[in-house]
Amino acid sequence: VETDPLDAQSALDAAAAAELRTAQIATSTPWYAPWYGITCAGFSVEAALGAVDMWGPQLTANMVLLASLAALMVTYRRVTGVWPSNRSGGWLVFVEAIVVMGGAAILSYLVAGSYGIGLWLLPVAVVTAVLMALLSRGYGAALVRKHSAR
Amino acid sequence: MTAPAFDEIIHNPVRLRACATLAGLDFAAFPALRDELGVSDSVLSKHLATLEAVGYVKLEKATSEGRLRTSVSLTPKGRKAYTAHVAALRSIVGAATLSAV
Numbered sequence: 588v589e590t591d592p593l594d595a596q597s598a599l600d601a602a603a604a605a606e607l608r609t610a611q612i613a614t615s616t617p618w619y620a621p622w623y624g625i626t627c628a629g630f631s632v633e634a635a636l637g638a639v640d641m642w643g644p645q646l647t648a649n650m651v652l653l654a655s656l657a658a659l660m661v662t663y664r665r666v667t668g669v670w671p672s673n674r675s676g677g678w679l680v681f682v683e684a685i686v687v688m689g690g691a692a693i694l695s696y697l698v699a700g701s702y703g704i705g706l707w708l709l710p711v712a713v714v715t716a717v718l719m720a721l722l723s724r725g726y727g728a729a730l731v732r733k734h735s736a737r
Numbered sequence: 738m739t740a741p742a743f744d745e746i747i748h749n750p751v752r753l754r755a756c757a758t759l760a761g762l763d764f765a766a767f768p769a770l771r772d773e774l775g776v777s778d779s780v781l782s783k784h785l786a787t788l789e790a791v792g793y794v795k796l797e798k799a800t801s802e803g804r805l806r807t808s809v810s811l812t813p814k815g816r817k818a819y820t821a822h823v824a825a826l827r828s829i830v831g832a833a834t835l836s837a838v
Contacts, residue, residue, distance in 0.1 A: 590743065592833030595826040598753055602823060605757035608773065613761070668769025669762050730761070 607734035613671045614727030619663055624720030626655040627688050628712040634692035635699035635708055671730070680726040684719060691715040741828045742821035746791055751776060751784045756819040759794065759811040767807040785809060793818055 629652045636645035664670055673681070695711055747756055754774055759765060765773075771781045788794040793815030797808050811819065 590748075590826075590829055592830050595829040595833075598748065598750070599823065599826045599830065601750065602753055602757040602826075605754040605773075606761055609758045609761045612769075612773070664766070668766035668772075670764055672761055672763045734761075 603734070607731070609669065610730045610734045612667055613669055614731055616663060616666060619659070620720040620723040620727075621716075622655075622659050623723045624716040624718075626652055626659065627684070627719040628691070628716035629655070630688055631691040631695040631711055631715050632708060635695040635704055638696045638699035639704055641704075680722055683722055687715065687718050687722065739817065739820040739824050741825035742818070743825040743829075744818050744822040746787060746793070747819055747822045749784070749787075751780065752788055753822075755781075755784060755788070755809075756793070756811060756815065756822075759809060760816065760819055762810070764797070764808040764810040767809060770809055788815065 629648060633645055633648040633652060636648060691711055691714070695708060698707060698711075747753055751774060755770065758770060758773055767778075767781070771778060774781060776784075785794055785796060789796055792812055795810050795812050797810070799806055799808070
């Protein structure tokens with residue numbers, strides 16, 4: 588196939604610009620990270636409720652959190668019209684999220700089992716929310732950086 | 738590492754940008770892709786049909802709130818072909834740069 592190097596370069600530039608634009612669209616929702624962080628933090632509260640046998644509130648919390656996650660995904664898809672691929676480094680963020688969320692949930696469960704539900708739960712939830720929001724935002728920033736660097 | 742392979746079907750400017758847009762996504766809604774590429778519905782449909790015919794993209798239609806919504810995704814074959822095409826473009830540019838030195 589005969590292709591002019593200039594034509595090849597302009598095609599490469601067009602492809603790189605489209606990839607960058609996709610990354611920008613995928614990360615164009617400033618409300619996503621806080622919503623995601625707060626929802627994830629809710630799971631440590633839910634774990635603490637389970638530790639003190641508050642099954643009713645735990646079940647309610649579980650349903651609210653799952654509904655919040657589902658609403659987050661639906662809203663994101665509706666607003667952006669896209670869903671980023673896990674091939675874009677999403678798996679690493681997923682593993683980090685499991686570690687942070689799992690750690691917070693286990694900590695909440697153990698502390699609640701020993702001391703009951705108390706004010707201690709507030710900083711645990713806040714720290715979890717902030718870490719999860721930062722992870723989400725960091726993933727977005729890394730995605731845009733990766734495509735900007737080309 | 739994907740071996741370079743120039744792909745005439747992907748090389749069309751609209752199809753190249755469509756593949757580049759879809760490369761980082763699991764899927765894109767048809768209107769989002771259309772707006773991103775700045776083409777009409779019919780033009781995008783035509784190009785997507787070409788890509789679908791060779792198995793590079795998958796179109797999924799679903800009815801939601803009484804409206805038919807179409808989402809577009811790159812198939813593994815399409816992803817591989819796009820990566821190989823970009824590698825081929827790079828090697829063309831690279832070869833030209835080397836010969837100019």
